[in-house]
Amino acid sequence: MSSADDDDVPSEAEADADNEGDGEEEVAAEPTPPPFGREEFLEWRSPRYGATNPERLTNPVWAWLVDAGINAWAANKRFDGPSALGAGPGWCFDRFGRSTTALPDGRTLLIGGEHEDYYDPDFFIYNDVVVRHPDGRVEIFGYPREVFPPTDFHSATLVGDRLILIGSIGYAGERRPGHTQVLALDLATFAIATIPTGGTPPGWICRHTATLTDDGRAIVVQHGKLDPGEDRSMVENIDDWRLDLDTWEWQRLTDRRWPRREFARSDGKPNYVWNMQQACWYRKIGWADQLAEELASLDEGLGVPPDLDLAEQLFRPSIAHEACPEEEDSYDTTRILVDGVIVRFVRSSYSLQMTVEGELPEATVDAIAEELRERLSRLEHCDYSMTRL
Incomplete structure (x- = not known):
């Protein structure tokens, strides 16, 4: 079963501000000294999208932030960087709604997520893939927005040599009510592709669970929340849905007419x-x-x-x-x-x-x-x- 990491800090993507739980890994109270100076920090201070699918964006600043676990404000203060109010958000690995997937070979993939909420100047929804290797190395891959939209509170399900990413909250103006975002991450190349689906999808879903069936031929999606559009609040998903991995057709498994x-x-x-x-x-x-x-x-x-x-x-x-x-x-x-x-x-x-x-x-x-x-x-x-x- 897979689901996104959560936190009890409000999410922009939901105007009702009701995130819960936390998926952040525990980190040392005092991070190791950074292997770079202020000039290199300023070079990599800000988030950026990849130019290719994927683009390797591994750098000492971001890799240190992954391990250090400090937020963008603390990192910026440490290196006397410019205020986020004028310079924009700082890159941050202190996130909510990212997915964490352990691979059989010992690597761990941490995907997307958001930092804080719209009211915070460091708010940002990410579209990257961070790879933690068993030997401690960190790799970071970026993507063009049109290939991998900013994604948070999705699910990530390992299916063979691919990771199937379902759902997202995303930025409010970029959601597509009635549509369900489905992406595939190729574990050999780290390229991401959109998977067109048919049938009856759950809609713009987030914070759900996704379970691979015993035969490995479908993913069952349950729980979570749906954006109904029309400036309405998010509503609970009370039904179960099945995505066939051979045909990529959605099937509605339940139709609960609960008041x-x-x-x-x-x-x-x-x-x-x-x-x-x-x-x-x-x-x-x-x-x-x-x-x-x-x-x-x-x-x-x-x-x-x-x-x-x-x-x-x-x-x-x-x-x-x-x-x-x-x-x-x-x-x-x-x-x-x-x-x-x-x-x-x-x-x-x-x-x-x-x-x-x-x-x-x-x-x-x-x-x-x-x-x-x-x-x-x-x-x-x-x-x-x-x-x-």
């Missing part, structure tokens, strides 16, 4: 749900200083003292239900059980989505959804809209 609702502030501003939940947690465990700081921030943002008692009940509807245990790596998700059916609430900065994982009476679904909308409106002193997904 789903999305809730958002009518003024289009970010919500305070995470902050409310954090304050509730501080109160529960008795962290008075952190609670006071969070309450002060909420008071300033809301204009009134927050109602933590109501926040505690946000995902506890009036109808009979049971709370479900928290799942690992699902800090943004709350699950309850209603008449034996899971109802899942997923929070992000700009929206909150409710998914009913099965069949419940429509009146029950509507009651849960309307009560949640009303509570959100009361909590934030702002009207909330509700949309069927």
Whole structure:
């Protein structure tokens, strides 16, 4: 199974800023001294695209940054480089959403990923391939954008002598809703090629899992998120998809008609749900200083003292239900059980989505959804809209 490395830092590519997890490798607190000076650093300070497919871009600066693990800001400060506000982002290997694949011969391939988010001057989505050799050597390959678009939160599946890259978030203006990006990396030449596919694709998918079938003839894609386009928030992918590796045809394996609702502030501003939940947690465990700081921030943002008692009940509807245990790596998700059916609430900065994982009476679904909308409106002193997904 393969999926992209994640982190709990917001992703530009999703306006709702809800990345989770981390795939960064642990590095020493103090990196080894760099084998180059300021002049060479400035020569390789900035990201660049390859001119050929591929172009070998291995250089002492980037190779050191791969091993050092420091971010672009820290590297630039160390060498007294120009500000990213004027000079543009610095090259960085401190990334989210890159894939990591261990090859049978001992090499490890680390592909693409992004550094930080659109608000950071060092934000950049990469389209490179970094090779770590067993002897410690590092090779870096770059590509033209039209050959290998900036790619993050994709999957990488080893199939024979190729690595099949599926999906991406990418830059907002370059996504193709309804289309699924599929690329192949040739492990002998490191050339990348786009693979035209047919059938019924999942759409512009990211942060999914991709599993090679036991017979090695197909890849099954599950979970993740989809960009529906039309300036809408990303939605969860609730279906399973199969990509045939002989015909490159997509097949939809499931068609789950699960009721789903999305809730958002009518003024289009970010919500305070995470902050409310954090304050509730501080109160529960008795962290008075952190609670006071969070309450002060909420008071300033809301204009009134927050109602933590109501926040505690946000995902506890009036109808009979049971709370479900928290799942690992699902800090943004709350699950309850209603008449034996899971109802899942997923929070992000700009929206909150409710998914009913099965069949419940429509009146029950509507009651849960309307009560949640009303509570959100009361909590934030702002009207909330509700949309069927």
